[in-house]
Amino acid sequence: MTQDINFITKTKALIDNLKSVCANYGLGNDGNEFKIITQVFLYKFLNDKFRFAVKAEKPALDDAENFSKALRDLPEDEYQFLLASLDPNIPRLQPEHLISHLFSKQNDGDFAKLFDDTLRQISIQNADVFSVKSFTGAKDILFDELSQFISDSSQRDAFCKALINKLFEFSFEEMFKQKYDFFATIFEYLIKDYNTDSGGKYAEYYTPHAVARIMAQIMVPEPVKGVKCYDPSAGSGTLLMSIAHQIGEENCTIYSEDISQKSSNMLRLNLVLNNLTHSIPNIIKTNTIAQPYYLESKFDYIVSNPPFKLDFSDFHADLDKEAFKKRFFAGIPNIPKSKKESMSIYLMFIQHIMYSLNDHGKAAIVVPTGFITAQSGIEKKIRERLIDNGWLRGVVSMPSNIFASTGTNVSVLFLDKKADNQHIVLMDASKLGETIKEGKNQRTVLTTTEEDKIISTFNEKQAVEDLSVVISKEEIAAKNYSFSAGQYFEVKIEYTDITTEEFAEKMTGFENRLVDLFQQGNTLDLEIQKQLKGLKYERN
The missing domain is CATH 3.40.50.150 (Vaccinia Virus protein VP39)
Incomplete structure (x- = not known):
């Protein structure tokens, strides 16, 4: 658990660092920031996924001082065989596509072009697996030319170098054996600032x-x-x-x-x-x-x-x-x-x-x-x-x-x-949950125990008082096809045994209270009549 928290903290720090780079180059809260952050993060994730898979397939590479150079030194047929042996979920990258290679080239001229060209080549070579299609079958590209979002062309090289430096400081490779919930947390953090619909319906x-x-x-x-x-x-x-x-x-x-x-x-x-x-x-x-x-x-x-x-x-x-x-x-x-x-x-x-x-x-x-x-x-x-x-x-x-x-x-x-x-479960869980405050809004959150109760009650087809009923399709048809559990809950009337003397005593008490209420009503009626007469006298 401590390890999970450590990974989450480091990954959130990477995301924050990428956002900081965007802010430093005038792209904080810009419409294109979402594309830059998510695409650079994806590039880093795919880069490390590839490195991890290649090392698992060819353990000797794990000790290489310069990983991208070690890949370049492999004979072409051996490299192609290595790519073919990888799981279909793994991107197919060339040695020059790796972040470590770009990091070593960051002092070369026209670095922004090298950065964009690298992402474009990765998109093209992995289009079959990583492209989203439209209704017509047209495929989108995996990565945009991210440097072009910097309007001042003289700042593009520096911007791309800053991104690569942040990516180089961090590695996902130790995380790939972690469970689903870890990456669910990371995904939420990654998109939290962009989690509004700006056009999609x-x-x-x-x-x-x-x-x-x-x-x-x-x-x-x-x-x-x-x-x-x-x-x-x-x-x-x-x-x-x-x-x-x-x-x-x-x-x-x-x-x-x-x-x-x-x-x-x-x-x-x-x-x-x-x-x-x-x-x-x-x-x-x-x-x-x-x-x-x-x-x-x-x-x-x-x-x-x-x-x-x-x-x-x-x-x-x-x-x-x-x-x-x-x-x-x-x-x-x-x-x-x-x-x-x-x-x-x-x-x-x-x-x-x-x-x-x-x-x-x-x-x-x-x-x-x-x-x-x-x-x-x-x-x-x-x-x-x-x-x-x-x-x-x-x-x-x-x-x-x-x-x-x-x-x-x-x-x-x-x-x-x-x-x-014959055993349809209708459940009213509306009374469950705890109210928490999120900013200006209030939200209801189910506890783990309540989640488990809903799931087990439903799957085991249990009728639980004030929570669930188990009924037949014929009963639902007879109730105008209502799917509301509340319409099938039994009306409960509680009975208490009392003696004849206790009953007589209660009735006497009711009668006395009624007499008192009538007397109070008559007194109020007389008072109202007096008030009305006084008003009438004043008007005359």
Whole structure:
């Protein structure tokens, strides 16, 4: 544990040092700072990952005084064989791509060009594995020409040298055997200053880890292998990382869609940090609702925290295509004359997810709690389909303010194509959690014990007083398809045995109090009448 904290502290210091370099060259809080920090961090991580893997494959190189020179001295065929033997998650680098090589060249002229050229070559040579695709199939580049973000060309060499010096002082190599939670902490710290949507429309960038863990551990209570996991509004990938960790990164392949380039880049970094590089080619930047890349793909597990409200009037007409009729079986929300930004796009995501499950698929979807009791409309049609098809495994209504980004009360729907229709779990966890203050906002945080209670109660299908009910699909249909646990809790009437004398005494007491109340009422009535007469006399 001490070692973990030490690694985290050192890595945070690296991130702070990179931000300091940006600030010193006028890029603090600049729109391009996010690209510089995340891309330089990624370059460092890939550099050290490559070094670590090569040394594991060829231990003799571990003692080399100059690692990049030792690689250059290898015969070409031996070097190519070495690259071919590396795990697919490892980038393919040349000796001149290494940070140690750039560090040795920093006093050469035109260093900024060398720096940019190096990153460009790495991007090209690793495009098949590390590129994010758009709907059309076009691939983005892994790295930008970062020196170009410095408007004063005379400062570019110095800026790139400063970055390389910070990278050279630090190494990830001792960290690569650490567990998932370590890199989750680092990823959060890395993106914390950029964790707002500056143009992308879909997905919160950040889902609380407690919610992500609950979703993953309810969805995957038993070991599975070779499964496909999907998020149609992935954001930075918190939900995908959590379910991949629960399944085992080597046992699953990740697929995602999101309209935001920024969130897609965050997700790519998250996949690299969490040993899921093999899934990067499956990240698609697209409008999932209007231009779904994976329209005819079917998945084993789907997780999603979709945007709840969004103006999608611009592509509303595109959704009425014949090809989408089956997907949007419950309908498409109308375009309001005003407040178009309040259109319930999450209803489109729920229908898309239902369409995207395979024959034994499971899903967990964050929805506004109002969805689970709406009396009519698209919401009701979706709930009817889930119950009539036997796909609802259960619902957990979360505490208010558990999401820092929204004041909306949320619930999590758990779908399962093979659900037990006679033992559906509806849980009201809204009273759980502890309130903490974050800046000016208050947020509810679940304790570890409460997380475990929610997970075990749900997975073991337990009925717990004032927390959960276990009911059949027929009972839900009889209650107008309500998914609210509160509507199924029994009304409790407590009875106390008393004697005839005690009953008579209580009744006498009630009667005496009633007489007193009537007398007080009469006295007040007389006083009011006097006051009114006095007012009338004064007016005359």
